Amino acid sequence: xxxxxxxxxxxxxxPREQGFWKTGMFANQNTAARLRQQFTIEQVTAAFGLDE
Numbered sequence: 129x130x131x132x133x134x135x136x137x138x139x140x141x142x143p144r145e146q147g148f149w150k151t152g153m154f155a156n157q158n159t160a161a162r163l164r165q166q167f168t169i170e171q172v173t174a175a176f177g178l179d180e
Contacts, residue, residue, distance in 0.1 A: 134160045140176045148175055 154161075154168040163169060172178075 132160075139178060142176075 150171055152167055153171060154163060154165040
């Protein structure tokens with residue numbers, strides 16, 4: 129068993145009440161995962177007003 133620290137560079141955040149979810153978005157119960165699903169990337173990019 130090992131423990132790993134994973135750095136996160138938050139670009140934009142919102143209060144929990146303003147969070148969103150859409151059917152079909154990537155979800156993973158692991159503590160860290162690489163996001164590769166294009167649908168989820170597009171939805172998050174649009175919701176947070178980010179450039180890809």
